[in-house]
Amino acid sequence: MSSTKSSVSTASALTDFKEITKMGLSISVVFSAIAGYLLGVESISFTTLLLLAFGGYFMVGASNAYNQIIERDLDALMDRTKNRPIPSGRMSVNTAFVIATSFTVLGLITLYVINPKTAMYGAISIFLYTSVYTPLKTKTSLAVFVGALPGAIPFMLGWVAARNDFGIEPGTLFAIQFFWQFPHFWSIGWFLYEDYKKGGFFMLPTGKPDKGTAVQIIMYSVWTVIVSIIPVFGFTGDLKLSIVGAALVFLLGMVMLVYAFKLFQKRSIKAAKQLMLSSVFYITMLQIIYVADKFLR
Template sequence: MKHQSASREITSTFSQRLTDLGALVKFRLSATVVLSSVLAYMVALGAGSFSWWYVFVLTAGGFLTTAAANVLNEVLEKDYDRQMERTRTRPLAEGRLSSSDALLIAGFSSIGGITLLALFNPWTAFLGMVSLISYAFVYTPLKRVGPVAVLVGAIPGALPALIGCAAAEGQITLLGLTLFTIQFFWQLPHFYAIGYLGYEDYAKAGFKLVPERNGTVDAKTLGRDAVIAAIVLVPLAAVPYYLGVTSIWAAGLVVLLSGVFLHFALAFRAQPGRKSALGMMFFSFAYLPLAFTAYWIGQQFILN
């Protein structure tokens, strides 16, 4: 009985450690970021030989680099996380992990991630480092300054697309810059919806991520900015076709997706509220992977 009890305790402790580690590195967010990088890599690869080994290296390098940035973010914000409902149970906020342990994890993750990215070329390693540093040490402190943090944070948030293209092409190209720009503008309505929905919680920690007026969120300005970003996505969606990397029907599909995204942004601007914000947020989750996948599938029709 004592042996079984000890075994269950060990299993429970191990399970909790894994759960805490997943929360620390923000596993789902990191996986989403890596997906955009891999899809961009596949789009940029073109007629190049496809290798699952390179996909694995890009996935692992991107995940470790993103994880390191997320861990550093949580170390810097652990005191603020305790004040917000949605983050108060994070392992650092509750003290289940120490800051020194987290920094050790971030250090090894960053070294491993940048090293793996460097196996492609210097550009991927450089862009990975820029993404890590700008997210952890520029975006994170700016969150308590004002909404400019969202624009600044969208840069490291969009760099995975550029990293994926650089891994395939070995340099910064128009395609890489195009996919980077698409991911940059996609993030704005995406986060504006999240910022609107979580405004009160963010305010508890002193985060100023959305425009305010008279002590509450300025939904009119937020809606206007979401619409502007969605409008920009419509013509951007066609650029990969003109660069010759995808088919016209694939570009047309992404233009259509951008139009639907614009519809949700317009609905939020016309009637800001939980329902319209949720609609814009949930569609944003689907937009980017669908868009990049469409470009890749459309490319196969050109190559074949």
């Protein structure tokens, strides 16, 4: 009986650990960083790849843990977040803080081993996410613009890890993921509008799911597609994209744009969810196409 209890509590602790560090989101961020590394590297170092994966996970996990500590009272008000480890009472604030600070230190050390610039951008990412984006979420919809900055760092971070340098190439990768976040997060803000309202979060540009928000989503989707095919024109240094690669990315962008227009027409929760899923598909496939295009060219 005691061994059953022990295994249940271990499983529960593991689940809470995954939730406090938002494992799914953290892994997707690591995926972006690895894609950026593969684009920038001349010969792959599996040691650096491993350090980047762990360092990236530590940094994002730390940001998410700090976020859940700061927002614990607001999380308790929303259906989506009330069962998170802290508001549900399964994890103390002290435990969460130990995880957050440990991950911060481990992340900075791991990324510093790769090179100091990578650690610096990782530190900037944590600072912006926890100290600027998180407090602004209950004040202004401009929080999404601020949140897009740390959110755009991982793709770029991979290139910096590979080259120990910041230039037009990582700048372009940053811009792609920066613009992409607006249709992505605004679609989430749309279908979770009522729940976010309970916590006092302002996530949509006009403050509500209306035609104005839908227009801005379309605009930023267009910018995302434009920025995504810029490397085909040959002025982004070592970041190149073949005509075939650019055509595939453009087609993917058109799919996302179709869902953005659908949201404008229907202005429904279902349409917002479809756009969110298409945006995730877009950024994932874009990174795969960019990497495949480099190694198959």
